[in-house]
Amino acid sequence: MRKNLTSKTILIVAVVIVFVFGIIGLPGGFSGAALKASLLKRINLGLDLKGGTHLILQVMVDEAVGIARDSDAAHIQQDLQANSIAVGSVAPDLSRPDAIQISGAPADRGNDVRSVLNSKYGTQYDIASGANNTWTLTMKPSAVADLKTHALQQAIEVIRTRVDTLGVSEPVIQEYNLGSDQILVELPGVDDPARVKDVIQSTARLEIHSVLGGPYTSEQEALQQLGGNVPLDSVLVPTAPGVSKTSGVQYYQIKRAAEVGGTDIRSARVSQNSNTSEPEVDFFLTTAAGDHFAEFTGANKGKYLAVVLDNKIQEVASIHDQIRDQGNIGGGGMTNQAANDLAMLLNTGSLPASLHYLQESTVGPSLGADSIHQGVLASIVGMLAVMVFMLIYYRGAGINADIALFLNLVILLGFMGFTGSVLTLPGIAGVILTIGMGVDSNVLIFERIREELHAGKSPAAAVDQGFAHAWTTIIDTHVTTIVSAAILFVFGTGPVRGFAVTLSFGLFANLFTAVFVSRVIFEANLNRKQRGEALSI
Incomplete structure (x- = not known):
């Protein structure tokens, strides 16, 4: 019996060490500041705690x-x-x-x-x-339907890649189930939301079209030259600001179908113009697109091509020689930041459709700090109140429940540290609810043990029967709650998911602490007692 108890104790200690490591990792020191820094590094804070930007986007x-x-x-x-x-x-x-x-x-x-x-x-x-x-x-x-579904999923992947490139930590980018063809974007800790919005929204669809007519000084002039209507197989597209250095914005008639599309771009990089030293962006085509472009330019020497980015003409040039798989975009006073952003956008792929902002809100870091302070204070006060109640009501067995409750919290936070889960304000509520669920499990067990003792059974038999009979009820309550949390996780948004995650982890941890750890403590206590000595419960 003692050997079995020793093995169980070693297992509990090993589990605690593992999950403490999950909480703080390898700290840079053992001072309060060092431990706090390690904790914040392992436990990721959500938008409502860290501050940042919340966006809801409509994919067209x-x-x-x-x-x-x-x-x-x-x-x-x-x-x-x-x-x-x-x-x-x-x-x-x-x-x-x-x-x-x-x-x-x-x-x-x-x-x-x-x-x-x-x-x-x-x-x-x-x-x-x-x-x-x-x-x-x-x-x-x-x-x-397939095209629309693919467009939505592709938009999510492109946005995720762009946000990752910008270095935003722990973003939430997912389909927003409360709307049709909408995306939820949460960016904790962003320090330049305007730039992030510009990068996310830019379709970055780089295309090369045949030029059919122009330049025209205005759209009205173009329509007059074309007899009042633009042919169905072509479109009128303006130049981007700065492209024409003599007459402002101009218009060109270009072929509607592109010779090179956004998905044909293999890679892009920032370079410098050898003549002006201004930044420009070199782009490279895929093999298939390069072969098609070489065939097209070889058969159309002397004609003009327009490089179109986001429905604005960036450059118009004549075809002197066959072009295979390389081109560049520059001029117009492009800044280094603009060149870097454009190269990044082309490398991460073009959005399949434009985005419209439906909702935008910003949470300041000071509000997040207040939320953390209030949430942690509520958790500590709630946990202390529960622990004091258990000590008063269940006496010696209350110590057992308090230890199990503390280990429950350690395992929960360790889970979050290992999995990289994001702690949100609703997540803190999930932690508090987990404390209540942990106490509920102990109450079921303790009351059952009391009933067995009142029936005249020995302390050892009462403990054994108490855990055996309470086990089925505990499993039922935990399974139903975990199923509810799973539904919240599948259909909820970021903060609601945070609540579901902490609640689920806490319930799994509670099964271990309330049933296994608590029983080991009871067994250790019984081993130290004389035969027939009463159990403090």
Whole structure:
């Protein structure tokens, strides 16, 4: 019996050492300041405690559908030409983001047109012929849903990569389940929220388009030159500020479908212009995009290309020689910070659609410090009150409960230190609730032991029966609460998740302390007593 008790005691001590290490790690010293620094390094504070920025973003997923549609329209025209089918135009239906109109198809080759369209686009589009030799391709609802879901998930990944690049510690970036196609972003401890917002919001969609007309001094002049309407296969795009050093913002007519898209960028880096020493950004294309671009520029020497970033033309240049996989963006007085940000954005990938800010709030560090102070004070007062009550009501057994309660808190904080969980203000509430759940388990056990003692059983038998009968009730209460916490974690946002995490960890720790540790202490106490000596409970 004593050998078994020794093994259990060694196990408890080992568990405590492991979780104390999880709380403070290897401290730089044993002074109060050193231990506090180690604790704060291991226990990550959430937005409401550390201060920072809370954002809710709306992903404009219809734009992603429209971009896919525009790309498909360009490919359809190429496929028809490859099969020697001449049509009037292949253009997006501008009244909706998921439809393509083909006009001027040859009346005697309807079967050939349908065959070409069905072979590559039949799985994504519903294809129908219309009057006057027209065809309409409408994206299937399942394809639209897939594009929107992919756009949302891609936006989350791009934002996460950009925020990580900026060095924001322990951010929360996830789908916001209270809205449709929305993202929750929480950035604890940000010191420049305006720059972070600019970096997050920039779509950073770098594209290279063929220039069809321009420059025009204004949009009105462009429309006059084009007969009042822009052809469906092209768009008017303004230059970015500073690109034209003579006449301000200019407009160009460019081909709607890009020759190089945002997903074709392999990498980007900051460099210096050899003539002006101004910073610029070199970008490099993927192998497939480089091969296509080389073929296109080789066949279009003397024509013009426009480098478009976020719907603004950054540069217009003529094609002198074949270009394969490299280009650069510069000029316009680009600063080092702007060049670094642009290179970072291109390296982290372009957003599939633009973002709109629906909600923004900022928590100051002083408010977070007050929350920490009040939360910790509430936890300490609550824990001390519970411990005093247990000592008064259960006498010697109350010491047992207080030790188990303290170990419960150590294991909970150690769990959080090891897993990198974020402690939020609701998380502190979860800690306080865990204290209550721990006491509840001890009360169930102690009251059962009292009943067995009143029934005339010996102290050893009463302890054994008390734990055996209370075990089923404790498991039931913990499992139901853990299931509730799991639901909160799955469907909740950051602070609510923090509550669910601390509550779940605390309940698992309580199963160990209230059932195993508490019983070992009872057994050690009984071993020191004489046969028939009363148990203090």
